[in-house]
Amino acid sequence: MSLLKGEGVCMDFGGLKAVHNVDFEVREGEIVGLVGPNGAGKTTLFNVISGYYAPTAGKVRFNGQEIQGVKPFQICRMGIARTFQVPRPLLKLSVFTNILAACLFGRSEAAAAVDHRAEVERIMDFLDLNELRDTPAANLNVAQRKTLEVGRALATAPRVILLDEVVAGLNPMETDRLMQKVQQIRDSGVTLFFVEHVMRAVMSISDRIYVLNFGEKIAEGTPQQIAGDPDVIEAYLGKGVHSA
């Protein structure tokens, strides 16, 4: 069943077509990758889905319902969580309180009737954040901040999480650890739509991949199909001199 669906999504900034006529579909329980060179419009597309921008044209559907133009806090409560490419923790607050805020505010009414503090402890336990419980988020390193982003997203009891470059800038060990958590999150029934530059991560865990270039979708398919797609190779590496 299609959980998240875009139909002809366009996002113009003045004359710049940051996202142009993009269709996409994320089905319940999938891990879908979104890749493309810098400036391809990946984060812009996420900003449209999560309500930061109202698309210039096109529709975004969540669970069949149109959500373009809905405010970010409402989108979050509907069940679409997001993480930020450059982590943005609430700096003066502890790890615990960062997650608590997401848990208190980000849930739908149906999911809100829980012991919030226990829920936060459970999430910190899952992400191995226990030892950092009382640490102000300002004192965290990049890997910890990225993990906290995931923790906050989880705390909103989402049906789908938009992960924006969640392992970029991490070392291979940290990447593997976080990717493992991401897979566990999917196994727990949460759908994932993620932007990533680290190809090892994208290729290993995605069910399907969309490729954007200059705001347009140039390919979609399984990791194998994408890896062999001539348009994708051209977008990343340029035209080969001998190919003709």
Added chain:
Amino acid sequence: MLQRAQDLGTRVLQQQKWWILLLLVVLAVLPLFASRFVLHILLLFFLYVTLAESWNLLAGYTGYINFGHVTFMGIGAYTSLILMKDFGLSPFYTCFLGGLFAAITAVVIGYPLLRLRGPYFAVSMLSLSFIFTALAFNLSGLTEGGRGISVRPFPSKVPFYYFMLVCAVISVGAIYKISRSKFGLGLISIREDEEVADSLGVNTTLYKILAFAGSAVLPGIVGGIYGYYMSYMDPKAAFSFSFTLNSIVMCMLGGSGTVLGPIIGAVILRSMSEFVSYLIPGEFYKLLVGALFIGLILYLPGGIMSLFAGKEGSDVFAKR
């Protein structure tokens, strides 16, 4: 060992509770003994605590620096004095109407203005206080313009004292409660990063307007009481920038975004003002306030309370 430390913590807290109660009892029976001068000093102190704490709600917790805080006080003062002059109603009752008008004003202007951030919001609020000064000058049918409104003074200082005391206690109590509530956490999230707060499900527009209206109510009430106490109000006195400046400096000196900070700041600034004005009469005291403000921003932006915050910070929500 840990157990003992926790016992100590609980004990200190309970002792503090008794100290606070004792202080309140002393303040409550004080008018039986104290001179008119002491009552005057204290009721001004309570007025400033109320102003600084309410400024704290919007600036210290929500992150919106307000350079026009006096607007709400001026609205309250004019509401009460006009109702007294034209209808003979006592400001001890109508001051609440002033609080209501101040809050309504906050909601109406907050909707457009709270989209602005940082210095833009600060300056637009400063302009708003100038606009209200101009209104008070020009709506002379209502406000008597530049001549100001005079009302018959109330013979005793005591009811003013109690009114201001109650307002100060309510403002401190409200900030204490809010700073530990879900509402307070929403405001703090907005202060830390408004877009992130939005993405985490905080209805930022609503929360900001509630905080703004909340920060307007008590200044509106004490404005009416203060106007009656002075038994005279003119546009310059009612919307004087010095009330705004004092609120800001008191709050930042003690530590904005803390419950005790504004009280500490008010104690220091008020004592300083009385002491310096006694030694060097005139406006010299204002020079000191200005210098203190600059020094604060340069060397102690977190205020006095930041000296006591441990390395764990002052996050009350993480307490087990």
